[in-house]
Amino acid sequence: MGQRSQNMIQIMKDNLMEYVTVIGLEVHSQLKTNAKMFCGCKNSFGESPNTMICPVCLGLPGALPSLNKKVIEYAVMAGSALNCTIAKESKMDRKNYFYPDIPKAFQISQFDQPLCEGGHLMIETPNGQKRLGITRIHIEEDAGKLIHMEGSDQSVVDYNRSGIPLIEIVSEPDMRSADEAYAYLTNLKAILEYIEVSDCNMQEGSLRCDANISIMPKGSSTFGTKTEIKNMNSFKGIHKAITYEVARQKKVLESGKTVSQETRLWDANQEKTFLMRSKEDAHDYRYFPEPDLPVIDFITSSYVEKIKNDLPELPKDRRKRFVEKHGLPEYDANVLTSQKVLADYFEQCLEKYPEPKLVSNWVMGSLLKELNDNHLTADQSKVSPEALVELIKYVQNQTISHQNAKVVFETMFKEGKDAEQVIEEKGLKQISDTGELETVIQEILSQNAKSVESFKSGNQKAIGFLLGQVMYKTKGKANPKVVREILLKHLS
Ligand SMILES: [Zn+2]
Structure with a gap:
């Protein structure tokens, strides 16, 4: 091979750079407590809009939250089932932002002291079991639901969802393919369903997922710039969205450009991701400790032990x-x-x-x-x-x-x-009555003399044909075992 062709091959190889995909997932799961997180309002889906509300979950001035103990219990159950360390002390923080679905202009969430940290779950891969890390699980309240009226330029808001307890489960960037992300989600969903803390109904929005995706050249130890994809409401959709986004990022890099850090929306109908906002519009939430709620410090080791032992x-x-x-x-x-x-x-x-x-x-x-x-x-x-x-x-x-x-x-x-x-x-009752079958079989035998001859001269397969004819004649109702016995009796 000439020097020139070798150079050409080298150039082609350089262009066909292999990439490693890096995926981290954030899953929000509604907890199925009877009451909401900070008030006594009913936690239920599908009620008439704005009927499950009170001054606390509407965030009216002066209303004071009090934390539903069941939320802690369910979150500790999830943390234990996912092999996390449960914090001895934890606190709630305010995440400040303005949006019509959050009338207080802040969400009560957790910032630097989440309830659970450092867990993992196992998935099956073609190369055996793989351990996927879970960075943290924290508790927070859900926001209301904005409904954009079709054919109108107006939007309305339903606050029934406002204040419903959530756990946010943040994974490590340990997944290397859409398949692994899919396996992580199916396992996670199964675990939450088994311990009965969430009904994980994606259609009703009680399980929601955002994905952080980046790619880096094979052999590199530095992650590429990631994009975040939102608005995915089925595991199949998530698989498609990740596959699409990885291909899009490759195209960007191969054209000599750089991937920009941004949030993208998945459009399930067009099967594409679209730019939602760039890093420049990223929020600064100005977290600070929630002054209306005490620090959660009753999480004793015996409390956690009891929950672990009682896990389903x-x-x-x-x-x-x-x-x-x-x-x-x-x-x-x-x-x-x-x-x-x-x-x-x-x-x-x-x-x-x-x-x-x-x-x-x-x-x-x-x-x-x-x-x-x-x-x-x-x-x-x-x-x-x-x-x-x-x-x-x-x-x-x-x-x-x-x-x-x-x-x-x-x-x-x-x-x-x-x-x-x-x-x-x-009329599918099987015919096992030998008398009834005998008549049909006699008929088939007389009509198929050739096959009978063929069987008698040693062709074992011929009986299969005759059996098939009997089954056809009886519309599949003959008992094949009995038919075979009768046929053999006649043929030998
Ligand atoms: Zn309420």
């Missing part, structure tokens, strides 16, 4: 139990425990029908397919665990074929009917 079973423990107690393969245990409601559903089935692998196949197969296709969770399924078990029993006692049972399940899922009703309506 976590996903990893349930996974282990599913393998050890129910004898399930790791794969099944992972899928079933990925959502608490799915794992609950599975175990409710087992109470009625203790055949773990058989039940697992149905839950991971037909049920999960319908749930995913319809964007539902197991607790929203029209097929109850009892109804699924009834269906499985009909397959086991050969009332219906496995193939037809899948069809029956689809109808059960759509219409909420029980198995017996659907089998009756569709």
